[in-house]
Amino acid sequence: GAGVSQTPSNKVTEKGKYVELRCDPISGHTALYWYRQSLGQGPEFLIYFQGTGAADDSGLPNDRFFAVRPEGSVSTLKIQRTERGDSAVYLCASSESNTGELFFGEGSRLTVL
């Protein structure tokens, strides 16, 4: 694909359930980022991958959040025991290098009832 692909585009779940969000970056992009965006706010950093390893996970809010990128391409953001406060749009972005010029997907909108 030409751009960053995120699935699902919308996810509605109940409080306490487990959720996985998937990101397929632009082919060849080694850097991958997850951000979270609440209504009326800018994106908030969660985690950054360089290749397969999580180079910086300082933005993950607590240990219910976890992300993997096992083969250095597709990444999955995993949220355990979801809470209503986790409701937001989760954005994935990739880049060729760590220059700040990021290519974003359209996001996965998570609603926790």
Place this chain on the structure above:
Amino acid sequence: EDQVTQSPEALRLQEGESSSLNCSYTVSGLRGLFWYRQDPGKGPEFLFTLYSAGEEKEKERLKATLTKKESFLHITAPKPEDSATYLCACLFGSARQLTFGSGTQLTVLP
């Protein structure tokens, strides 16, 4: 604490009415300031990178400028299709990730 603040939160312009959006930052070791455009239901789209005070970048009706404390996004003779949220972000110190402001929601009325 490193902060990125955008103003105004929202701006309504008539088509052809030029204006500016502001992004002020208090960060240590700024390595780059970035402007993104975000349409409803979409991810942000990269517009410009500015690296040093005095630098300017232009694209169609948009011009971004940078000083030691703030950046401006000037919009000349805007059209309705320029309506979007404009996000400013900073890359600072040894951080690998961007720190975003809250954005300015621009509406251009025909």
